[in-house]
Amino acid sequence: QHYYSLLSLSRETIYGARNLLHSIKVGIALALVSLLYLVDPLFEQVGENAMWAIMTVVVVFEFFAGATLSKGLNRGMGTVLGGGLGCLAATLAQEIGGTGRAIAAGTSVFIFGAAATYYRSIPTIKKRYDYGTMIFILTFNLVAVSGLRGEEVLALARERLSTIVIGFGVAVMTSLLIFPIWASDELHNSTVAKFSTLALSIEGCMDQYLKTFNGKDDNEISSTSDSCKKVLNSKANDEMLANFAKWEPWHGKFGFYHPWDKYLCIGELLRELAASMISLRGCIQSPLQTLLSPQQRFSSKEPCEAVAMILACTLREFGESINRMRKSRSRALVISKVQIMRLEISEAMSSASITENAHNYELEISTFVVLLMEM
Amino acid sequence: QHYYSLLSLSRETIYGARNLLHSIKVGIALALVSLLYLVDPLFEQVGENAMWAIMTVVVVFEFFAGATLSKGLNRGMGTVLGGGLGCLAATLAQEIGGTGRAIAAGTSVFIFGAAATYYRSIPTIKKRYDYGTMIFILTFNLVAVSGLRGEEVLALARERLSTIVIGFGVAVMTSLLIFPIWASDELHNSTVAKFSTLALSIEGCMDQYLKTFNGKDDNEISSTSDSCKKVLNSKANDEMLANFAKWEPWHGKFGFYHPWDKYLCIGELLRELAASMISLRGCIQSPLQTLLSPQQRFSSKEPCEAVAMILACTLREFGESINRMRKSRSRALVISKVQIMRLEISEAMSSASITENAHNYELEISTFVVLLMEM
Numbered sequence: 138q139h140y141y142s143l144l145s146l147s148r149e150t151i152y153g154a155r156n157l158l159h160s161i162k163v164g165i166a167l168a169l170v171s172l173l174y175l176v177d178p179l180f181e182q183v184g185e186n187a188m189w190a191i192m193t194v195v196v197v198f199e200f201f202a203g204a205t206l207s208k209g210l211n212r213g214m215g216t217v218l219g220g221g222l223g224c225l226a227a228t229l230a231q232e233i234g235g236t237g238r239a240i241a242a243g244t245s246v247f248i249f250g251a252a253a254t255y256y257r258s259i260p261t262i263k264k265r266y267d268y269g270t271m272i273f274i275l276t277f278n279l280v281a282v283s284g285l286r287g288e289e290v291l292a293l294a295r296e297r298l299s300t301i302v303i304g305f306g307v308a309v310m311t312s313l314l315i316f317p318i319w320a321s322d323e324l325h326n327s328t329v330a331k332f333s334t335l336a337l338s339i340e341g342c343m344d345q346y347l348k349t350f351n352g353k354d355d356n357e358i359s360s361t362s363d364s365c366k367k368v369l370n371s372k373a374n375d376e377m378l379a380n381f382a383k384w385e386p387w388h389g390k391f392g393f394y395h396p397w398d399k400y401l402c403i404g405e406l407l408r409e410l411a412a413s414m415i416s417l418r419g420c421i422q423s424p425l426q427t428l429l430s431p432q433q434r435f436s437s438k439e440p441c442e443a444v445a446m447i448l449a450c451t452l453r454e455f456g457e458s459i460n461r462m463r464k465s466r467s468r469a470l471v472i473s474k475v476q477i478m479r480l481e482i483s484e485a486m487s488s489a490s491i492t493e494n495a496h497n498y499e500l501e502i503s504t505f506v507v508l509l510m511e512m
Numbered sequence: 513q514h515y516y517s518l519l520s521l522s523r524e525t526i527y528g529a530r531n532l533l534h535s536i537k538v539g540i541a542l543a544l545v546s547l548l549y550l551v552d553p554l555f556e557q558v559g560e561n562a563m564w565a566i567m568t569v570v571v572v573f574e575f576f577a578g579a580t581l582s583k584g585l586n587r588g589m590g591t592v593l594g595g596g597l598g599c600l601a602a603t604l605a606q607e608i609g610g611t612g613r614a615i616a617a618g619t620s621v622f623i624f625g626a627a628a629t630y631y632r633s634i635p636t637i638k639k640r641y642d643y644g645t646m647i648f649i650l651t652f653n654l655v656a657v658s659g660l661r662g663e664e665v666l667a668l669a670r671e672r673l674s675t676i677v678i679g680f681g682v683a684v685m686t687s688l689l690i691f692p693i694w695a696s697d698e699l700h701n702s703t704v705a706k707f708s709t710l711a712l713s714i715e716g717c718m719d720q721y722l723k724t725f726n727g728k729d730d731n732e733i734s735s736t737s738d739s740c741k742k743v744l745n746s747k748a749n750d751e752m753l754a755n756f757a758k759w760e761p762w763h764g765k766f767g768f769y770h771p772w773d774k775y776l777c778i779g780e781l782l783r784e785l786a787a788s789m790i791s792l793r794g795c796i797q798s799p800l801q802t803l804l805s806p807q808q809r810f811s812s813k814e815p816c817e818a819v820a821m822i823l824a825c826t827l828r829e830f831g832e833s834i835n836r837m838r839k840s841r842s843r844a845l846v847i848s849k850v851q852i853m854r855l856e857i858s859e860a861m862s863s864a865s866i867t868e869n870a871h872n873y874e875l876e877i878s879t880f881v882v883l884l885m886e887m
Contacts, residue, residue: 156633164626167653171621174657175614188654195650200633239550246546251539258531258575275570278542279563282549369787373748412744412787 158316163198166311170194170304186300193304198312201320203381205312208268209305210384215272216301220294222249223277227284242281249277264380319388320381321397327378328400329457331371331407334364336453368411375404533691538573541686545569545679561675568679573687576695578756580687583643584680585759590647591676595669597624598652602659617656624652639755694763695756696772702753703775706746706782709739711828713786743786750779 173179173187180187197208226249230241256262257270280294379397548554548562555562572583601624605616631637632645655669754772 156630159633160626160630163629163649164622167625167649168618168622171618171653171657175618188658191653191657192650195646195653243543243546243550247539247543250542251535254538255531255535258534271570274538274542275567278546278566278570282546282566283563369744369783370747372745408744 155318159200159318162311162315165315166194166198166307167191169311170307173300173303183296183300183303186296188300189297190300190304190307193301194308197305197308200318201323201378201381202312202317203320203383203385205308206386207265207381207384209309211266211269212272212301213305215269216276216298219273219276219278220280220298223280224284224291224294226277226281230281231284242284245281246278249281250274253277313386317388319385320378321385321388324375324378324382324397324400327371327375328403328407331368331404333453334368335407335410336450338365365411369408371404372408375401530693534575534693537686537690540690541569541573541682542566544686545682548675548678558671558675558678561671563675564672565675565679565682568676569683572680573683575693576698576753576756577687577692578695578758578760580683581761582640582756582759584684586641586644587647587676588680590644591651591673594648594651594653595655595673598655599659599666599669601652601656605656606659617659620656621653624656625649628652692763694760695753696760696763699750699753699757699772699775702746702750703778703782706743706779708828709743710782710785711825713740740786744783746779747783750776 170187170190173183173190183190193209193212197205197212199205199208226242226245230238230245233241253270253274257267262270283293379401382397545562545565548558548565558565568584568587572580572587574580574583601617601620605613605620608616628645628649632642637645658668754776757772
């Protein structure tokens with residue numbers, strides 16, 4: 138247990154250091170892209186359009202490398218598509234001529250804006266291409282409307298696009314080359330940490346249950362309950378990380394087609410386990426427990442402890458095997474272990490009613506096994 | 513039950529219609545702001561800066577009225593602050609003169625960029641002012657760097673700010689005046705819907721439990737389990753909605769200082785209840801149930817049904833009272849009801865082990881009562 142608290146302490150400081158690192162990286166990227174303005178020969182090349190490079194860096198640079206890549210590529214696609222369609226709309230409107238021009242441009246802005254916004258609200262699009270469609274709307278609008286003013290839209294669009302590419306390049310280089318912060322590492326580590334959190338929490342629960350003979354110790358309960366709730370509420374965060382991780386290139390121990398969706402499945406199962414943990418804690422804290430005679434409690438003590446031990450060990454082992462990314466054991470071994478556990482729990486069942494709850498875990502763990510086999 | 517499925521059906525169509533409505537509103541706002549370009553007298557006033565108005569509308573216009581307001585105000589604050597500090601930095605750098613100027617500007621960009629990014633990563637700031645700090649960085653950078661080029665920065669900043677205000681005005685007007693979509697309504701309705709979802713799910717669970725005598729019906733189980741999981745995973749969404757709701761002005765039945773944080777507390781309790789539901793379902797589905805003799809099961813049938821009925825009714829009542837926003841009954845009445853329930857459950861406990869689980873609910877519901885009293 139000491140080892141684990143040490144681990145979480147060092148993780149805290151790592152988080153603080155990461156934020157600092159990220160800030161410094163943003164500062165570097167901004168200073169680099171400002172050179173476009175500050176160095177005279179560069180400024181003569183790009184002119185006022187350097188503004189777009191700065192804008193791109195500020196908007197695209199995100200905490201995780203995958204997020205930066207995803208936003209940058211989205212921005213690029215959105216600009217190209219929106220610019221192309223905008224040019225088309227502008228030239229069509231030019232051919233109409235007269236006041237009809239303004240009306241045509243206004244209508245095309247309305248139609249494309251509404252259509253793209255509706256497209257954007259579709260959940261699957263929203264998840265991956267939300268930013269891209271926004272940039273599409275923006276670029277289309279700017280190009281279609283300013284094209285009417287008779288300027289050389291194409292040249293303008295080309296220049297802007299090139300500065301956006303420069304901005305993207307600066308952002309991606311600083312994000313990926315200077316101590317990159319990978320969303321995939323984060324997802325991997327947080328999944329592994331969840332296993333040990335739940336194992337700790339099962340043990341804490343058992344300690345608590347056995348302690349109630351002597352006197353209550355509410356602090357510990359609330360701390361394990363908090364960590365369970367953190368696991369329970371991790372869905373949104375996990376999905377975000379998996380989404381970014383998919384954009385990240387091959388690096389470290391992760392290949393190109395690492396099964397990120399598997400992490401989400403495992404997360405789902407861990408959340409169910411956390412839900413059971415929370416309700417088990419409710420049972421232990423309940424005043425009904427005092428209705429049981431001490432004899433009844435003592436009789437249920439041993440099987441409970443055994444079940445909790447096995448569960449905690451299995452969780453730790455699974456966590457470790459995910460951490461090292463290898464099949465923990467041969468399929469048969471794990472399954473036979475689960476079956477033994479099942480038997481033990483049935484025995485416990487007959488002697489004590491409280492272990493009814495513990496049964497849930499075993500069910501979910503057997504589903505785990507199937508999943509882990511696929512890794 | 514028929515009533516509830518009808519309700520959810522109509523909600524589906526309402527959601528589709530809302531997306532369509534939102535798209536049309538965005539289209540209208542874009543067409544309106546494009547008039548700055550398209551109508552000659554207006555264009556003579558603002559010139560190329562009309563671009564910033566379009567950009568503001570595209571970026572600021574969000575689905576919920578509160579989100580639009582929050583983003584717009586953030587953008588305004590960020591622009592003013594960043595512009596002001598940027599002007600200061602530019603004039604200071606001017607006074608240095610020579611190549612020192614460029615170095616001074618570069619360093620100030622680095623320092624302010626890194627500091628603001630670090631500030632942005634603080635959770636409480638990130639939650640409400642993330643967008644504002646981003647705009648601050650952007651504006652500061654643009655102004656500080658382009659100020660070196662000796663243009664009349666102040667005039668430029670003033671013009672841009674005024675077009676941003678125009679864009680903000682157009683976005684907020686269309687968002688708030690044409691069929692506004694309120695985040696507060698959404699939060700309120702989703703909280704109420706959670707109550708009825710859980711009530712339905714308790715009833716479904718009981719039906720399922722009693723049906724296992726005859727034959728299994730796995731479809732129903734998985735559907736109620738899905739709805740429970742939806743409640744379980746609602747935390748991130750709820751927090752986002754509450755965050756937007758705080759920005760929304762007085763409207764409909766909600767006052768200015770509506771206790772949105774209370775909704776989050778209630779949501780937290782409902783999630784705990786959903787966690788218990790899921791683990792209860794695990795118990796019912798478990799093969800251990802078959803170990804119980806039919807006699808044992810029949811003996812536990814009646815108290816189980818009674819408890820489930822009372823729970824479902826209480827949940828519905830609470831949901832209804834939140835919906836109508838009045839204290840459902842006098843404090844004493846509700847508490848006495850809960851105490852009766854507690855007694856009944858104790859009786860049930862002595863006769864059957866399965867109801868151990870049902871006990872959790874009762875615990876949580878008593879915490880509910882305290883919370884509801886405060887509404």
